[in-house]
Amino acid sequence: MTDQPDGATPPQGDDADNAVRVSEPAFNLPAGLVGILAVLVAIHAVRTYLLPFAVDNELILNFAFWPARYDHPLADQNFAWLWSPVTYSLLHGSWEHVIFNGFWMVAFGAPVIRRIGAARLALFWCLSAVAAVALHVAFHWGDTSFVVGASGVVSGLMGAAARFVFSPSGRISRQFAHLNRRLTIAEALSNRSVVVFAGIWFLTNFLIGLGMFAFGGAGGIAWEAHIGGFLFGFLLFGLFDPRN
Template sequence: MSHKNDPAGHGPESRKREPVFNLPNVVLAMVLLMVAIQVALDSLLPRAAVLEIYLQTAFIPQRYAVSMAGQAGPYLWSPITYSLLHGGYAHLALNCFWLAAFGAVVARRIGPVRFVIFWLLSALASAALFLIFHWGDQSIMVGASGVVSALMGAAARFAFGDGGGFRRDRAHLNERLSIAQSLTNRTVFGFLVVWFGINLLAAVGFSFGIADSAIAWEAHVGGFLFGFLAFSLFDPIGHSQSDAY
């Protein structure tokens, strides 16, 4: 599609001047928050305090198989706070990379307030599916991977466009595809196959070189399905004529 008029300043010259890392403020704020938390946990706080923080804020399925008495706070907030913690700098860096890639286009699309609400609800959705598969056990889940997966699912509804192309500076302006249209879009369908294929490998035990921790593929799938299926509830821009599907 050609654009003769470019009032938003997205012409060739503006693209040359565009910074490589041009993140929306809300995405940058989330990255900085997670980095600050990781630095504090890794370098500033005593080990006993770090262990207590993980106990109180990580998502632990066993918490929900016993009485809520005596753990009301963590019972309520850990399905969200776990998304801000990470198992180390490598885990954090990977999530921040994908957050910058997919979170940026979604944030430009829906704005900062909806983005924060989307983050909270996608964290809950990710934790919910993880809980179903791990009810009552002592697994400890941390990381923004479920939220990032939800952002990937949301981006799949609009970022590739009808023609399958992707332009980082304009992807947020594309028309939203219905679920049916997304599934028949070759680029989107290919993206879905690759994404679910990778998580299927994780489900059967392939570690992708991550030696010290299991991949919470259940949280990834829960987040992705939430983002893909529920994105229209957050989208303030255009929609397709068959968006009910």
């Protein structure tokens, strides 16, 4: 299926919501997003069904993000400290982890990739992955736990989407969302729909962090990385956005 041409003008206000409700297809994913999902699934399938346990452990050691890596002299390591802040986002801990991230990537990644294109999305992916673990390592310097998963990038996509996906009535008009005007940060922070969306998102992550603290870190969710990714996408999306 094809996306709307750049020159298309979406319906405005409640008419836009009605148009989307009537005519929007159930599945209309950009090819670039389908490719990303296929890569994530393929990587996890190979790790799960084809790689011996020892080889998979070596892969995690070299491509997952490991805060302890930065607590030792770099001369004593290979160059994994250089690429692991990006490559960890391609690895996942379980099929449930892949499916959960894939679900939210479909919801928020589709309008972002339609808006900025695959090349800009690739750069956004890398930098949001780095931003996510940068905040994580600030809270967990020297930690020996490995971090894997695209959750930080997905959070970045959520933050980016919050700058443009909401229609004037507050609904998310998925079909035409990528054609909306990008809100300035000040406008976004004064938009009720954006504030409610971001508020619920932050509250959820803070509750996850509070629960992990109360139960001694049980669950292994890198919630600080989620916040780092979201802030990156929300505050810096304008650098990637060719519209407006």
